[in-house]
Amino acid sequence: MPRATSDARLLIQSLSKAYAATPTNLKIIDLYVVFAVATALIQVAYMGLVGTFPFNSFLSGVLSCIGTAVLAVCLRIQVNKDNKEFKDLPPERAFADFVLCNLVLHLVIMNFLG
Amino acid sequence: MATTALEFLPAPLRSLRLKTKQQELLLRVSTLALIYVLAFIVRLFSVLRYESMIHEFDPYFNYRTTLFLTEHGYSEFWNWFDFESWYPLGRVVGGTLFPGLMVTAAILYRFLRALSFAVHIREVCVLTAPFFAANTTLVAYAFGREIWDSGAGLVAAALIAICPGYISRSVAGSYDNEGVAIFALLLTFYLFVRAVNTGSLAWSLASAFGYFYMVSAWGGYVFIINLVPLYVLVLLVTGRYSQRLYVAYNSMYVLGMLLAMQIRFVGFQHVQSGEHMAAMGVFFLLQVFFFLDWVKYMLNDAKLYKSFLRTTLTCVITVGTLALVIGTASGYISPWTGRFYSLLDPTYAKDHIPIIASVSEHQPTAWSSFMFDFQILLFLFPAGLYFCFKRLSDATIFIVMYGLTSMYFAGVMVRLILVAAPAVCLISAIAASATIKNLTTLIRTKTKSPQAASGKTTGSKAAAKGAVDQSLPFQQKAAIFLLLGAFYMLSRYAIHCTWVTSEAYSSPSIVLAARGHNGGRVIFDDYREAYYWLRQNTPPDAKIMSWWDYGYQITAMGNRTVIVDNNTWNNTHIATVGRAMSSYEDEAYEIMQSLDVNYVLVVFGGVTGYSSDDINKFLWMVRIGGGVFPVIKEPDYLVNGEYRVDKGATPKMLNCLMYKLCYYRFGELTTEYGKPPGYDRVRGVEIGNKDIKLEYLEEAFTTSNWIVRIYKVKPPKNRS
Numbered sequence: 022m023p024r025a026t027s028d029a030r031l032l033i034q035s036l037s038k039a040y041a042a043t044p045t046n047l048k049i050i051d052l053y054v055v056f057a058v059a060t061a062l063i064q065v066a067y068m069g070l071v072g073t074f075p076f077n078s079f080l081s082g083v084l085s086c087i088g089t090a091v092l093a094v095c096l097r098i099q100v101n102k103d104n105k106e107f108k109d110l111p112p113e114r115a116f117a118d119f120v121l122c123n124l125v126l127h128l129v130i131m132n133f134l135g
Numbered sequence: 136m137a138t139t140a141l142e143f144l145p146a147p148l149r150s151l152r153l154k155t156k157q158q159e160l161l162l163r164v165s166t167l168a169l170i171y172v173l174a175f176i177v178r179l180f181s182v183l184r185y186e187s188m189i190h191e192f193d194p195y196f197n198y199r200t201t202l203f204l205t206e207h208g209y210s211e212f213w214n215w216f217d218f219e220s221w222y223p224l225g226r227v228v229g230g231t232l233f234p235g236l237m238v239t240a241a242i243l244y245r246f247l248r249a250l251s252f253a254v255h256i257r258e259v260c261v262l263t264a265p266f267f268a269a270n271t272t273l274v275a276y277a278f279g280r281e282i283w284d285s286g287a288g289l290v291a292a293a294l295i296a297i298c299p300g301y302i303s304r305s306v307a308g309s310y311d312n313e314g315v316a317i318f319a320l321l322l323t324f325y326l327f328v329r330a331v332n333t334g335s336l337a338w339s340l341a342s343a344f345g346y347f348y349m350v351s352a353w354g355g356y357v358f359i360i361n362l363v364p365l366y367v368l369v370l371l372v373t374g375r376y377s378q379r380l381y382v383a384y385n386s387m388y389v390l391g392m393l394l395a396m397q398i399r400f401v402g403f404q405h406v407q408s409g410e411h412m413a414a415m416g417v418f419f420l421l422q423v424f425f426f427l428d429w430v431k432y433m434l435n436d437a438k439l440y441k442s443f444l445r446t447t448l449t450c451v452i453t454v455g456t457l458a459l460v461i462g463t464a465s466g467y468i469s470p471w472t473g474r475f476y477s478l479l480d481p482t483y484a485k486d487h488i489p490i491i492a493s494v495s496e497h498q499p500t501a502w503s504s505f506m507f508d509f510q511i512l513l514f515l516f517p518a519g520l521y522f523c524f525k526r527l528s529d530a531t532i533f534i535v536m537y538g539l540t541s542m543y544f545a546g547v548m549v550r551l552i553l554v555a556a557p558a559v560c561l562i563s564a565i566a567a568s569a570t571i572k573n574l575t576t577l578i579r580t581k582t583k584s585p586q587a588a589s590g591k592t593t594g595s596k597a598a599a600k601g602a603v604d605q606s607l608p609f610q611q612k613a614a615i616f617l618l619l620g621a622f623y624m625l626s627r628y629a630i631h632c633t634w635v636t637s638e639a640y641s642s643p644s645i646v647l648a649a650r651g652h653n654g655g656r657v658i659f660d661d662y663r664e665a666y667y668w669l670r671q672n673t674p675p676d677a678k679i680m681s682w683w684d685y686g687y688q689i690t691a692m693g694n695r696t697v698i699v700d701n702n703t704w705n706n707t708h709i710a711t712v713g714r715a716m717s718s719y720e721d722e723a724y725e726i727m728q729s730l731d732v733n734y735v736l737v738v739f740g741g742v743t744g745y746s747s748d749d750i751n752k753f754l755w756m757v758r759i760g761g762g763v764f765p766v767i768k769e770p771d772y773l774v775n776g777e778y779r780v781d782k783g784a785t786p787k788m789l790n791c792l793m794y795k796l797c798y799y800r801f802g803e804l805t806t807e808y809g810k811p812p813g814y815d816r817v818r819g820v821e822i823g824n825k826d827i828k829l830e831y832l833e834e835a836f837t838t839s840n841w842i843v844r845i846y847k848v849k850p851p852k853n854r855s
Contacts, residue, residue: 028439028442031439032434032439032442032443035433035434035436035439036430036433036434039433039434039435040433076403077396077403080396080403080406081393084389084392084393087389088389088390088393091385091386091389092336092386092389094381094385094425095336095381095382095385095386096336098378098381098382099334099336099382103432104378106334106377106378106379107334107378110335115336118335118336118337118340119336121336121337121340122336122339122340122386122390125340125343125390126389126390126393129390129393129394129397130393132397133393133396133397
């Protein structure tokens with residue numbers, strides 16, 4: 022047990038040290054992802070309180086948060102300079118794709134919201 | 136090489152002096168254009184032989200809805216409640232159909248009208264399927280090029296243009312969902328594989344749109360939403376996880392799921408149905424993979440990472456299984472529906488759902504059907520699998536999985552040969568293209584070396600080339616022989632496909648043709664004769680009772696209300712009709728009174744020898760009726776386990792409503808020279824009950840060849 026907690030503390034320490042080294046633009050994207058997922062969790066908690074009717078509104082709300090979080094993670098992958106697979110993708114193109122996908126996502130959400 | 140090829144061109148073209156790359160481009164574009172045109176014209180046999188009409192049963196419903204869409208606009212169509220079918224229940228058409236096909240045809244119609252071509256919507260409907268089949272060849276070319284190279288793409292396009300497995304459901308006149316759905320299926324798969332290969336969000340968005348089009352077009356979209364997660368799982372298991380895969384699958388899944396839920400018929404199934412849970416499971420699994428990958432990258436310490444990995448994996452697995460178990464047990468995640476469950480367990484439908492078992496397209500496939508629909512592709516398919524395994528990449532793994540899963544399902548249900556056809560064509564194209572490429576390389580190497588040896592090479596080099604020369608002549612002759620054999624096989628394939636299309640898949644089913652005794656063609660247009668009689672001689676609010684096969688045609692062409700139709704969504708209602716058909720006339724009269732039936736329509740083939748008539752379908756009426764109403768017992772109609780219509784039949788069979796309606800006044804008719812009157816040409820016997828009297832119905836109309844018979848239900852007597 023004490024080895025597990027010391028392991029966990031060592032883990033968290035090394036993780037936070039390594040994370041501090043990531044560039045700022047990636048940290049901004051990470052913050053956005055955390056915000057989106059937190060919003061989704063708040064909506065799920067609210068649904069637990071008041072029930073699922075109307076289901077399409079609940080789904081559209083939660084899926085818009087999850088969707089934009091997923092798209093932000095994809096943007097992060099494509100913009101990260103340490104990724105060898107995406108080194109010849111200009112970051113402007115990645116951001117343009119991100120904006121386009123978000124546009125489609127939110128248009129569909131607005132149709133689905135009811 | 137370029138100079139030698141140019142010598143064969145005629146003088147004016149030689150002056151163009153095209154480089155090899157441009158020659159190749161010209162060759163490719165012209166071949167593709169010819170394949171496109173071929174795919175369209177090979178499907179036009181029935182239009183040339185008969186007329187431009189809609190075939191079969193289901194397409195009539197699609198035609199009627201498309202007509203409604205063009206006349207009343209999209210909003211009315213989306214919210215349409217149909218009073219004319221399933222009397223007295225009605226049908227919510229807007230919420231129970233896949234609108235993709237109708238919307239596509241309406242858009243094409245509007246586009247042609249805008250260009251001031253005054254076409255009728257029926258012509259557009261008839262030619263929609265061949266048009267989309269031609270588009271499918273273009274997608275097959277692009278897909279082949281993505282998986283292997285452009286040569287394989289061209290061969291794939293050529294193979295799928297004439298493949299009988301695809302032609303069977305996409306001839307001109309077959310205005311059914313599959314004509315458009317196969318195009319959408321192949322397009323979605325191509326866009327997804329391209330997204331996985333490039334890792335681009337734009338391609339994933341395109342594949343999500345392709346998936347949306349597929350969901351709007353056909354219920355078979357369940358195949359996509361299960362194959363793609365299975366493919367991702369296989370990639371994860373074989374250690375091919377990559378960031379491109381993450382980007383492609385996640386964006387396609389989220390956007391595709393949201394778009395798919397806009398179709399009312401699909402509704403919330405993507406989050407509630409068991410058939411769609413695999414996709415969600417793989418979605419969460421990918422998040423876990425990504426998270427673990429990221430942590431591994433952050434910590435550069437292997438031991439710490441291992442312990443972290445262990446704890447995370449146990450957590451994830453417990454949470455996942457718990458969620459699945461709770462979801463299934465509480466019934467929130469609905470189990471697999473009968474239609475798709477019978478694909479996994481082929482014996483399920485026969486015992487539990489007779490309506491699904493009765494459809495002839497749902498029977499397991501015989502080898503002869505495979506040979507008929509694929510011919511040489513059947514043995515090129517394993518060869519193609521071999522080539523794919525030799526050059527494994529993300530794209531070839533996908534096509535192998537698509538091929539294997541679709542071949543399994545094609546073996547379970549005849550109808551699904553259609554889904555396997557693109558995969559078989561693509562994999563066979565890889566085999567054909569790779570083999571022919573290797574053979575032609577073998578032939579070409581021989582012609583190169585003598586020129587080099589006769590040039591200014593040193594003595595040792597010439598000696599080495601000479602040694603190579605001696606083993607080559609045998610190889611070159613064998614290569615030429617094999618190449619000729621390959622061309623022979625491909626030409627036989629083309630001949631077979633044309634023959635199959637012409638003989639087997641171009642009949643409209645609503646118009647029958649036969650050869651008269653003098654060899655001339657005799658056309659039986661009885662169905663349309665009967666429906667137009669209904670349209671012109673019955674009151675507009677008349678209700679027609681018939682077996683469910685003819686429901687769509689009666690509403691589309693006869694324009695009258697029917698009791699049951701091909702949608703078969705209400706088994707009890709169909710069983711009521713089945714019970715009425717199998718009961719004695721007085722019991723049937725009570726049922727018909729309760730349903731407000733005015734006319735009864737039966738199909739009878741005894742005079743012409745047409746074997747798809749209602750007496751042959753009678754066993755299903757008994758089984759389906761007996762499945763809901765135990766008063767109908769199948770042994771009452773059977774003699775020694777078989778249905779008979781001659782003197783040896785059971786009294787219930789000889790006096791049930793269906794028998795009486797089919798054989799009324801038939802006992803006086805001589806159908807064949809040398810046979811007694813009342814000889815049924817389909818069953819091959821003389822009927823047992825020749826003196827039929829009807830008490831509650833009267834004959835209203837019989838078509839010229841006795842194929843369709845319509846009876847009017849008499850109102851109740853004034854005095855009881």
